[in-house]
Amino acid sequence: MMNVIPDAWLPAVPMKRVHGHWTAGGHDANETDRKAYHVLVEGDAKIVRGIPSIAANSGSIKDGYAAHTLNANTGAIGISMCGMAGAAESPFDPGRAPLTLPQWTAFIAAVTQLCRVYDIPVTPKTVLFHAEVQANLGIKQRNKWDVTRLVFDPATVGAKAIGDKMRREVSALLAGKAPAEPFEPVPEGARARVTAASLNFRSAPDGEITGSLPEGLIVEVIVIDGDWINVETPAGYRGWVSRAHVVMVDGPPAAEPTKPDPRRKMIDDIRAMLDGLEAAL
Ligand SMILES: [Zn+2]
Incomplete structure (x- = not known):
């Protein structure tokens, strides 16, 4: 060094x-x-x-x-x-x-x-x-x-x-590691979805746990610092989460929760009926 x-x-x-x-x-x-x-x-x-x-x-x-x-x-x-x-x-x-x-x-x-x-x-x-x-x-x-x-x-x-x-x-x-870049560029409007059942929400990278985020929550990505991401929750809280337990989401999320398309249920019903017919053969 x-x-x-x-x-x-x-x-x-x-x-x-x-x-x-x-x-x-x-x-x-x-x-x-x-x-x-x-x-x-x-x-x-x-x-x-x-x-x-x-x-x-x-x-x-x-x-x-x-x-x-x-x-x-x-x-x-x-x-x-x-x-x-x-x-x-x-x-x-x-x-x-x-x-x-x-x-x-x-x-x-x-x-x-x-x-x-x-x-x-x-x-x-x-x-x-x-x-x-x-x-x-x-x-x-x-x-x-x-x-x-x-x-x-x-x-x-x-x-x-x-x-x-x-x-x-x-x-x-x-430890002989090259100094990490302080941040990676974060695209405008970048969002991530929580993939862990309950994800620790911290005051700093690997810092004190101040809460938890539910699986599926979409958060705004503010800063990426190696294995840690600074995020803002929909309620406006900022904190750090492990990068290993989120996936990046392309594009902005829907403004409101989307309702399931009614055709989806019809397809599922028909598929279940076909499965039943096939099982009876
Ligand atoms: Zn001083």
Whole structure:
């Protein structure tokens, strides 16, 4: 697998976690940004070295360490995507420097390299975004929402969903798989029919089960992400289902349930009568 961070930036010290962030600044790393993190990924996917050494955050914290996460910097590598200046959480506004897909792809490669070099397991407590720190580590943060939104993946929203996405992509790279395309193109109006007797409806790919869909239900396909599909139900709920338990349906469905053609019953009746006659021969 390709390394994206120069080896010289990665001192041989014990590290326990990787924390992902955004800078809340512009797409380029300025000096303030570089003081706060060990590694930065600019909007065009260029990797920039932060000012503190990773060694300053190892063991007992040392002068000039990277103060990237309140009360949780010991043993934690801080890596940040440059961007989200002027962004607002609710209603969501990505501001003037939204995170970019090339930036995310480089970030995933960099996190993968950090996990490999420092032998950090990919779990929600060891590889996580700042927005997950309070829930996953029990260490209070001040309303941090990096990273809970990605403008290039609008169907994946929230700290857990985006943290799970990162961990899934990093795990795939560690396992030697090529990074999956983030989405496959979904044709306009694409629909799928549920083929399982009761299909789990989830908050994220392989995520928490929030309900179930009945066999035969036609759902709108929003995003295809590998083995998982983001769908919208006729009632307007959005969630993820396993691709293995739906079939794609061509064309838009009938606006209303179609009534059986009366000739169908006649054909069935005649067929039953013919079967009866044949059986009596
Ligand atoms: Zn942060």
